[in-house]
Amino acid sequence: MIDFRIPSAGPRISRRRMILRAAIVAVAVAITAALALLPNPVKAADSPIVINPIVIKMSDKAPFYAPEKVSIKAGESVRWVNDGETVHSVSTASANAQNPKDASIPRGAVAFDSGFIPPGGDYSYKFIVPGTYRYFCLPHENAGMVGVIVVKK
Numbered sequence: 001m002i003d004f005r006i007p008s009a010g011p012r013i014s015r016r017r018m019i020l021r022a023a024i025v026a027v028a029v030a031i032t033a034a035l036a037l038l039p040n041p042v043k044a045a046d047s048p049i050v051i052n053p054i055v056i057k058m059s060d061k062a063p064f065y066a067p068e069k070v071s072i073k074a075g076e077s078v079r080w081v082n083d084g085e086t087v088h089s090v091s092t093a094s095a096n097a098q099n100p101k102d103a104s105i106p107r108g109a110v111a112f113d114s115g116f117i118p119p120g121g122d123y124s125y126k127f128i129v130p131g132t133y134r135y136f137c138l139p140h141e142n143a144g145m146v147g148v149i150v151v152k153k
């Protein structure tokens, strides 16, 4: 059989649509060029990684505070999160400690006490005065639930 239909070169594109396509391509090229000229606002390699606040997990088994010793800079905060199934606390109040060595703060700092933190609860504290802070958990101090925060200038 002979096909009498006129062969077409594919779908017909109107002149108006071709102009529109050309315009879209031109705008895309212009945007790409403009972005390339902008200074890169974030240089990951140059900026120090700041994890703030630092998170310390409180568990029912040793290590009770994880990590037990943390080093931070003055002005940074620490957040304690109770990951266990019993209450825990964070205290630098030496008057409440069984062993006075388990609680200490640098000169000029004020002692803090979270009170009982329920399972799933948390407590945050911002450290301003540099120095070494020794803290304990009121219910578990005798079991060895003690921690250290070193605050650098």
Ligand SMILES: [Cu+2]
Pocket (backbone or CB within 6 Å): 064, 087, 088, 089, 137, 138, 139, 140, 145
């Ligand atoms: Cu505890």
